[in-house]
Amino acid sequence: MDKNKLLSEQVQRNSGVDVSKCMRCGKCTATCPNYDLMEYHPHQFVNMVENDKLDVLMKSSSLYLCLNCFACVERCPRGVEPGKLVEAIRLEAVRQKENNHLKPDQIVEKLTEGMPQQAITTAFRKYTK
């Protein structure tokens, strides 16, 4: 089977998201605090997974701009939960060999006075494997 198709099935299985439930209303994107910084917006993630465009999504910087705020998960009228799909795709991306988005030696330059430990642990959890 085509690799993109397999990955599309994997991210749907891992996120529990059924992309066929999406009715393309765009509410997820409208409520996303970072939508305008994203190359692909939350509703596009859903649509592109449905169309097996995983190779494109896995290279997109949008994966690292999702705040995991779950606004789209809470507010999608069809219960699609796009934020979980973004997370599952990011997991596939950072699980690839040498594809961590954040490396420990980058942390020092990013640290500022008073930055909570929580910021660092969370960034590592989301950006690395």
Next chain:
Amino acid sequence: MVYSYYPGCTLKNTAKELDECGRISAEALGFTLEEITDWQCCGGQYTSGKDEIVTKLSSVRALDDAKKSEQDLVTLCSACYNVIKQTNNAMIEDSDMQMKVNNYLKLDEPYKGETSVYHFLEVLRDKVGFDKVKEAVKAPLKGKKVGAYYGCLLLRPGKVLQFDDPENPKIMEDFIKALGGTPVIYNMRNECCGGYTILEDTDAAGRNTSKILLNAEDMGADFLITACPLCQYNLMQNSLSEKTPIYYFTELLAHALGLREKECFK
């Protein structure tokens, strides 16, 4: 009443006031936060991937510790609350997750989600009661207009956390009223501060926090309160607005209970 208390990494470091004011206030209100021994960092955010097992383990260890002590688990930090409660839910709802986690941990008895998880604010609302909190207030916040900043982690996903109505919460407003202050409702109170992406893009986080603070100012807030160290940091650091400071909700509580006076709340 004694609760198993999970402080989390940040409350032992940059957010000591959130921790200390919470503990002393608990004692004054008749309950004890007993720290779980050898707790490990929750990781800061929940990973929703169903095949993510390792990232769930530290939470399950803490949950199992509370189960053995026959106590409910309480957190002060919104992030720890979110991670541990979502993990507990996965241990109940997802039999595959439950099996894999237990297979790895080899506990004396498998953990199946027996522990109840509460945020400190829920203890005040549901166990102590805001009426009792009100009676214990010694220095009411007369004339103070306080904006509650909820952010994401206390509220979403609403169907798992069941903390409050995720789109129209009122627990923090009721808390402010119990302390004698006037809550200020503003529509950005449950929108994201930018979270951990400050490590990726400081400007983006600043953009979010500015919108939140300007909205709170417009609605007349003197200051904001939060339960999350990262929200507090982002709002203080990355905002263009300097007029509206943000404090931990426990600082406000400890002040109102007469335990730790703070000039800015007078």
